[in-house]
Amino acid sequence: MIHQNPTPVDTIEFNGHVIHVKRDDLQHPHFSGNKARKLHYLLTTDQSHISTLVGYGSAQANSLLSLAALAKAKSWGLEYYVDHIPGYLKQHPRGNYRQALELGAEIISIGDQRGDLGMQGFIEQQILPERDDVLFVPEGGRSPLAETGIKRLADEIRVWASEQQVDELKIMLPSGTGTTALYLQKHLPFEVLTCACVGDSHYLTEQFNQLSDDSHHHPKILTGDKKYHFGKPYREFYQIWHQLHQHTGIEFELLYDPLGWLLLLDYLNEQQQKAGPAILYIHQGGLLGNASMLPRYRRKGLT
Numbered sequence: 001m002i003h004q005n006p007t008p009v010d011t012i013e014f015n016g017h018v019i020h021v022k023r024d025d026l027q028h029p030h031f032s033g034n035k036a037r038k039l040h041y042l043l044t045t046d047q048s049h050i051s052t053l054v055g056y057g058s059a060q061a062n063s064l065l066s067l068a069a070l071a072k073a074k075s076w077g078l079e080y081y082v083d084h085i086p087g088y089l090k091q092h093p094r095g096n097y098r099q100a101l102e103l104g105a106e107i108i109s110i111g112d113q114r115g116d117l118g119m120q121g122f123i124e125q126q127i128l129p130e131r132d133d134v135l136f137v138p139e140g141g142r143s144p145l146a147e148t149g150i151k152r153l154a155d156e157i158r159v160w161a162s163e164q165q166v167d168e169l170k171i172m173l174p175s176g177t178g179t180t181a182l183y184l185q186k187h188l189p190f191e192v193l194t195c196a197c198v199g200d201s202h203y204l205t206e207q208f209n210q211l212s213d214d215s216h217h218h219p220k221i222l223t224g225d226k227k228y229h230f231g232k233p234y235r236e237f238y239q240i241w242h243q244l245h246q247h248t249g250i251e252f253e254l255l256y257d258p259l260g261w262l263l264l265l266d267y268l269n270e271q272q273q274k275a276g277p278a279i280l281y282i283h284q285g286g287l288l289g290n291a292s293m294l295p296r297y298r299r300k301g302l303t
């Protein structure tokens with residue numbers, strides 16, 4: 001069962017800072033973190049006219065697994081389109097890819113069939129027409145449909161803060177599409193901090209604008225000196241991930257969290273005042289992805 005209770009908050013001490021961690025990773029192994037929040041609306045409302053969910057993205061994406069879990073829970077099929085499936089993954093299925101296959105997902109590699117069309121354009125023009133029983137979810141769940149579930153997360157945070165008598169709070173979470181961070185900022189009276197894991201801050205701002213042109217809803221984007229490419233393994237990413245695991249007992253994920261933590265720590269170290277606002281880091285799940293990321297770190301000798 002996918003549980004509907006508020007997720008717990010742990011308080012950890014790391015590198016001399018006290019940080020609260022919202023354990024959104026603990027919702028369900030297949031349906032956790034922000035993807036579960038984004039799909040919450042679809043999970044809990046009647047969608048009986050739908051028989052197939054259509055999505056796209058990378059063959060290792062956290063959203064693939066969540067879409068597969070949603071489809072399974074609703075007895076829908078899932079058609080998930082990818083540009084290609086890496087050879088090593090095909091030979092040794094693991095992580096999100098493997099679990100999604102086990103949940104019945106159909107993962108369709110379209111190779112160069114889409115020509116100059118973007119994946120979304122290809123699906124809209126070639127896959128969706130004349131099928132009225134399909135529901136298309138854009139990559140990473142970047143959709144206004146996500147707002148309902150993320151507002152619930154905001155409500156949980158507000159209740160927690162009031163129970164803990166925390167008046168001054170900053171929220172930190174790393175972004176892909178920025179959907180989660182933006183809707184959190186829209187529904188919270190606290191400042192939301194984020195960072196761009198996919199593309200740069202300019203790209204992330206464009207993503208924000210697509211969901212809301214009200215700049216009050218735009219989270220503050222933390223930046224660092226070094227440019228990282230999404231999905232590439234970096235030694236300092238593994239190091240911070242490993243330190244966090246060892247010192248706090250919490251396993252974070254390897255695509256988004258390392259940059260989120262590195263930039264949060266920089267930000268906290270730059271703050272002059274000793275007793276600043278409380279910090280709440282959102283653990284957005286995605287742990288099954290570690291099963292395919294860790295071997296890549298090991299192969300590169302970065303562990």
Ligand SMILES: *Cc1c(COP(=O)(O)O)cnc(C)c1O
Nearest residue numbers: 062175176177178179180256286
């Ligand atoms: C998808 C995902 C993100 C990015 O979420 P956005 O709402 O697209 O910004 C961050 N962390 C994890 C673990 C994710 O699975």
